[in-house]
Amino acid sequence: MxxxxxxxxxxxxxxxxxxxxxxxxxxxxxxxxxxxxxxxxxxxxxxxxxxxxxxxxxxxxxxxxxxxxxxxxxxxxxxxxxxxxxxxxxxxxxxxxxxxxxxxxxxxxxxxxxxxxxxxxxxxxxxxxxxxxxxxxxxxxxxxxxxxxxxxxxxxxxxxxxCGVATGWGTAVNVAGVSAGDTVVVIGTGGIGINAVQGAAMAGAANIIAVDPVEMKREFAQSMGATHAAASIAEAGPLVEELSWGRGANQVILTVGDATSDLFAPAMGLVGKAGSLTLTSLSNMLQNEISLNTVDLAMSGKHLHGSIYGYCNPRSDIPKLLRLYDQGKLxxxxxxxxxxxxxxxxxxxxxxxxxxxxxxxxxxxx
Ligand SMILES: NC(=O)c1ccc[n+]([C@@H]2O[C@H](COP(=O)([O-])OP(=O)(O)OC[C@H]3O[C@@H](n4cnc5c(N)ncnc54)[C@H](O)[C@@H]3O)[C@@H](O)[C@H]2O)c1
Ligand SMILES: [Zn+2]
Ligand SMILES: [Zn+2]
Missing domain, CATH: 3.90.180.10 (Medium-chain alcohol dehydrogenases, catalytic domain)
Structure with a gap:
């Protein structure tokens, strides 16, 4: 046909x-x-x-x-x-x-x-x-x-x-493992990141900082569960410091449109001891190098995760997300x-x- x-x-x-x-x-x-x-x-x-x-x-x-x-x-x-x-x-x-x-x-x-x-x-x-x-x-x-x-x-x-809701929500809930009282940073609150914000809020995060250069996205994120917003990773630094009482974020989630290598070191800089940086964004497939301080990674016990589909199992998680929507929670x-x-x-x-x-x-x- x-x-x-x-x-x-x-x-x-x-x-x-x-x-x-x-x-x-x-x-x-x-x-x-x-x-x-x-x-x-x-x-x-x-x-x-x-x-x-x-x-x-x-x-x-x-x-x-x-x-x-x-x-x-x-x-x-x-x-x-x-x-x-x-x-x-x-x-x-x-x-x-x-x-x-x-x-x-x-x-x-x-x-x-x-x-x-x-x-x-x-x-x-x-x-x-x-x-x-x-x-x-x-x-x-x-x-x-x-x-x-x-x-x-x-x-x-x-x-x-x-795609978008499962991937974003799952990145916060399943991959990053946000739990009650955590401080979370979501970098890039477009179609995927906004659902990481929703997931982090549902998992009970105390502080959710939405980072996006676009003002409309920052405002919207705050209507969807973000407690604070910043226009750049650099601007988020002092906010994370203050909100986490100097300990750094428990989870930082990278959901920008293009995960260029320059973003990794500053994003990992927001992560506190035993915390994690989760990468959901995609980029050019030939990008093979990122730069991270290896001693900080080891001695602060930090984690770096890759997230595909937010570790959602489509057959169980898509119906689960729709039920949460039906109940007015998502x-x-x-x-x-x-x-x-x-x-x-x-x-x-x-x-x-x-x-x-x-x-x-x-x-x-x-
Ligand atoms: N891993 C997976 O399974 C999976 C699934 C779906 C999408 N993705 C990827 O996730 C990424 C996001 O997709 P999307 O549909 O949400 O894109 P989008 O364009 O809707 O959102 C990207 C957001 O990032 C913001 N942004 C750009 N540069 C930034 C920076 N330096 N700091 C902070 N914010 C910045 C933009 O303003 C925008 O709001 C894409 O790379 C996409 O390919 C991955
Ligand atoms: Zn997609
Ligand atoms: Zn299979």
Whole structure:
């Protein structure tokens, strides 16, 4: 069947909206009619050439929600009419990582950067990001990359939980391990970082300092659980010192758009004894060096963590997050600054880079 989708043809070229042909679902695949797609920064890393393993052209989009329209013969967990969240890491449930309770590291996710050929366009085949491609009206997706959710949840809220909310919230709660009374710093409070703020607040942090150069983001973070805000890491230093009674932060979380190497030493400088720096942000894949004082790392007993998907297990955590939303404990509606049609995707990403949006979504009904 035919579908319209946003494709990245070559590094640095704008998103192009094109008509593609997609095949019928294979035995373990389903056809999804996309409802909403979130504009995450990771898609832009691909278009800008940071993920050197990503093979272009690629139909991107990995955050999204939709409704199942057809299922393959061997699909057991999904039916026509089901509401689903996309999951950029598949969860097969059987590989050693899944079996050890770490679906976020599912071994079937090893190829996600490269994408999979799924879209046939006027200029030849295009990959689907993470085997999904939510920037498309319709997508054929393996059932392992979809999570069924209750049909009473707004599909906009479901889309947000599929990447940004799970990743940010999980970074604070699961990876950094924020606990009651902690002092937490979140550096970069965009689509991911704002949910680290929400996660830290839910985990009982005493002080949450939101660091972002954009005033609107700092103000918004303070309406979502941050107790203080600073415009830069340097500005956050004296605040952390004062609020932690000179001990430093328990957890510092890095969720800026691009984790350039110059940010690590100043960020680790905010961390106190036995505290941690958690890296969620992505950057150019060829960035191999960061600079950290090794004696400080060892003798202060500090930790450095990497966070993928906030260590969330999509099948259990996406429904859990939606339940918290239902109970009014997790704010999702407030996260959406603007809604765009598929044709307006370049404007949506321009606004993200300009710091105008917390999260934007493509609404396929527009
Ligand atoms: N590890 C994962 O599993 C995972 C999942 C999703 C996204 N990501 C990555 O997380 C990062 C954030 O994504 P997003 O969608 O929230 O992006 P975003 O653009 O919405 O947010 C980034 C925020 O960082 C702020 N910022 C930029 N430079 C800063 C600095 N020096 N100090 C403080 N704040 C700064 C920006 O103003 C913005 O508010 C991206 O690199 C993305 O690729 C990682
Ligand atoms: Zn994402
Ligand atoms: Zn697995």
């Amino acid at each position: 035919k579908t319209r989708a946003a494709v990245a043809y070559a590094v640095n070229q704008p998103w192009t909206i094109e008509e593609f042909e997609i095949a019928d679902p294979g035995p373990e695949e389903v056809l999804v009619k996309m409802s909403f797609a979130g504009l995450c920064h990771s898609d832009e890393h691909i278009r800008l050439g940071d993920f050197t393993e990503a093979v272009l052209p690629m139909v991107c989009g990995h955050e999204g929600s939709g409704v199942i329209e057809a299922v393959g013969d061997r699909v057991r967990g999904l039916e026509v009419g089901d509401h689903v969240a996309a999951s950029f890491i598949p969860s097969c449930g059987r590989c050693p990582s899944c079996a050890d309770g770490m679906q976020y590291l599912c071994d079937n996710g090893a190829e996600i950067m490269a994408g999979e050929d799924r879209f046939m366009g006027p200029n030849g085949p295009a990959k689907a990001m993470s085997g999904i491609g939510t920037f498309s009206e319709y997508a054929v997706v393996h059932e392992n990359s979809l999570v069924k959710v209750g049909d009473w949840y707004p599909l906009e809220a479901v889309a947000l939980c599929s 704010k999702l509606d407030e996260l959406i600054t603007r809604r765009y049609s598929l044709d307006e995707i370049n404007e949506g990403y321009r606004a993200m880079h300009a710091g105008e949006n917390i999260r934007a979504v493509i609404d396929f009904s527009l």
